[in-house]
Amino acid sequence: MNPERVILHVDMDMFYVAVELRERPELRGKPVVVGSAGPRGVVAAASYEARRFGVFSAMGSIHAQRLCPDAIFLPGNHALYQEVSTEVHNIFHSVTPHVEGLALDEAFLDVTGSLKIFGSAVEIAELLRHRIRTEIRIPCSVGIATNKFIAKIASKAAKPIATAEGVREGKGVVQVESGSELSFLHPLPIKSLWGVGPVTQEKLDRIGIKTIGDLAALPLQVLTVAVGEAHGQHLFDLSHGRDERLVESERDVKSIGHEETFNEDLFTHDEVHRHLVRLCDAVASRLRAHQTLARTITLKVKFSDFHSITRSITADGGKSSGPSLVEALTPLLNNINLAPGERLLGVSTSNFTDERAQPSLFDEDHVQDHSWDQASEAIDNIREKFGKGAIRPGSALSPREL
Numbered sequence: 001m002n003p004e005r006v007i008l009h010v011d012m013d014m015f016y017v018a019v020e021l022r023e024r025p026e027l028r029g030k031p032v033v034v035g036s037a038g039p040r041g042v043v044a045a046a047s048y049e050a051r052r053f054g055v056f057s058a059m060g061s062i063h064a065q066r067l068c069p070d071a072i073f074l075p076g077n078h079a080l081y082q083e084v085s086t087e088v089h090n091i092f093h094s095v096t097p098h099v100e101g102l103a104l105d106e107a108f109l110d111v112t113g114s115l116k117i118f119g120s121a122v123e124i125a126e127l128l129r130h131r132i133r134t135e136i137r138i139p140c141s142v143g144i145a146t147n148k149f150i151a152k153i154a155s156k157a158a159k160p161i162a163t164a165e166g167v168r169e170g171k172g173v174v175q176v177e178s179g180s181e182l183s184f185l186h187p188l189p190i191k192s193l194w195g196v197g198p199v200t201q202e203k204l205d206r207i208g209i210k211t212i213g214d215l216a217a218l219p220l221q222v223l224t225v226a227v228g229e230a231h232g233q234h235l236f237d238l239s240h241g242r243d244e245r246l247v248e249s250e251r252d253v254k255s256i257g258h259e260e261t262f263n264e265d266l267f268t269h270d271e272v273h274r275h276l277v278r279l280c281d282a283v284a285s286r287l288r289a290h291q292t293l294a295r296t297i298t299l300k301v302k303f304s305d306f307h308s309i310t311r312s313i314t315a316d317g318g319k320s321s322g323p324s325l326v327e328a329l330t331p332l333l334n335n336i337n338l339a340p341g342e343r344l345l346g347v348s349t350s351n352f353t354d355e356r357a358q359p360s361l362f363d364e365d366h367v368q369d370h371s372w373d374q375a376s377e378a379i380d381n382i383r384e385k386f387g388k389g390a391i392r393p394g395s396a397l398s399p400r401e402l
Contacts, residue, residue: 006121007247008109009143009151010092010128013159013170015105016045018138019084020074030072036263037061037073044076051162082282084136086289091131095124100247106155108148110247125173144175149243150185151176153192181241186213193238195231203227215239256290257298257348258282265304265341269334272342276333279347281322287349293318294349299329301336302344309336318353325349 031050041061053068098110143154224232
């Protein structure tokens with residue numbers, strides 16, 4: 001345990017729904033679900049009123065409708081969620097440079113060096129909650145601890161709770177102070193540990209392990225026999241409150257990408273290419289926001305039978321424009337047989353660098369990334385002023401949008 005570190009886990013409450021309710025306040029207090037209501041739809045987020053009926057994220061929409069027939073389904077607006085997430089992260093960076101984003105709606109913050117400026121950890125947490133609530137108009141919960149694992153569990157303990165009787169307001173901030181980690185952890189159910197899914201839980205049930213405290217009391221050798229050596233050591237360390245991982249600031253991020261699951265399978269390269277252009281544009285925008293260039297670009301395709309393949313290409317120098325990413329991935333896409341029907345498309349970038357690919361005097365047919373600098377800057381400025389949907393690549397539009 002390292003008492004000198006002060007880690008916050010800040011998590012927006014029902015993020016997608018909260019953003020939608022900000023835009024449509026008349027839906028407050030009602031069972032709202034973000035996600036497609038179609039037969040292949042999946043719940044992306046559910047309001048606490050919907051959770052009372054057992055509706056949760058990643059659940060099939062048909063099942064959710066059976067549980068809660070009065071649920072109001074909203075299609076979602078990823079561009080808007082990305083905008084709001086950026087605003088939230090700007091607030092995070094106003095108190096510390098050490099921010100590790102986990103998703104659009106949550107992040108770890110190391111505020112150890114911020115205590116002398118902003119006050120105690122609780123005061124920093126309340127400052128963040130106040131600014132996010134008043135400036136962005138969405139709620140969040142904060143966990144505070146000496147490491148990332150316990151801070152994340154603490155943020156969950158700070159959240160509102162949906163029960164059959166109604167929605168119980170959360171504490172908003174929960175701090176687990178140095179020295180009290182085990183008394184906080186040990187009464188919790190074993191499923192609270194990272195890495196305990198249904199299979200592991202069943203194995204632990206067989207040997208009478210119900211709580212984190214039960215697991216911590218086990219000899220390590222017994223645990224490794226039950227769940228395997230590496231997994232056993234991992235769970236053993238967590239059960240004793242040990243997590244030495246540092247907060248990796250966003251400038252140290254290892255990959256930047258985006259993927260999308262389609263409501264209907266796609267079978268033609270023209271259809272998929274339009275989505276490829278749009279995804280590459282989004283990823284390129286994030287690369288420029290991180291002020292970095294990517295040498296390795298990866299294409300991911302998942303088919304209707306859930307079989308997936310990935311293809312990668314590594315360039316001599318870095319890229320950060322949408323057209324250059326599209327050019328790199330198009331040959332890879334064209335060599336993939338789409339006959340089984342494509343369910344998901346993903347684009348990710350890695351192997352970051354500060355050096356661009358050298359422009360060639362003899363290769364005029366290829367996209368030179370540096371030639372897009374001014375255009376990319378103009379696009380970013382327009383989106384910053386008018387929103388991410390203000391300008392889109394023309395080749396990403398479907399025929400009916402032209």
